[in-house]
Amino acid sequence: MHRQILILIFGLLLIAPPASALRCGAKLIGDGATQGKVLKYCGEPEAVRVRSFFRAGFPRYRGRNRIGGTGTATGADLELLYADRAYTEVRVEEWTYNFGPRRLMRVIRFENGLVTVINQLGYGY
Numbered sequence: 001m002h003r004q005i006l007i008l009i010f011g012l013l014l015i016a017p018p019a020s021a022l023r024c025g026a027k028l029i030g031d032g033a034t035q036g037k038v039l040k041y042c043g044e045p046e047a048v049r050v051r052s053f054f055r056a057g058f059p060r061y062r063g064r065n066r067i068g069g070t071g072t073a074t075g076a077d078l079e080l081l082y083a084d085r086a087y088t089e090v091r092v093e094e095w096t097y098n099f100g101p102r103r104l105m106r107v108i109r110f111e112n113g114l115v116t117v118i119n120q121l122g123y124g125y
Contacts, residue, residue: 020118022097022106029108033115038095038108045095045108054087098124 021030024042093110105121 022108022118029115029118031115031117035093035110035113038115042097046098046105047096049094049096050092052089052091055090056087096121100124 021028022042023029024038027041029038029041090111091113095108095110097106097108099105101124103124105124107119107121108115109117109119
């Protein structure tokens with residue numbers, strides 16, 4: 001009996017969508033999906049918010065571990081190879097979907113055209 005319950009629970013976990021996923025009809029939208037795919041399966045959003053920000057590059061280091069080989073290191077063992085001072089513009093769009101009063105509203109965040117986050121809001125109207 002306990003084994004059957006565990007198998008049932010495990011099976012439900014396998015078919016459950018990831019936490020940051022959205023079901024539109026029979027399709028599942030998740031991280032990395034394109035705007036075109038979301039538009040095709042979910043339709044037009046209720047609202048769209050667009051903005052941009054600039055993401056800075058990161059410095060590159062080379063270091064020695066305590067044994068003497070190369071690898072990750074900290075503090076005085078690090079040697080700065082170069083600092084990438086370039087900035088990259090990231091276009092952010094947030095699409096809000098209202099699925100009616102019996103379903104939660106969703107906000108899908110796109111960075112450069114790809115889904116990065118799906119948040120839940122309250123019930124729709």
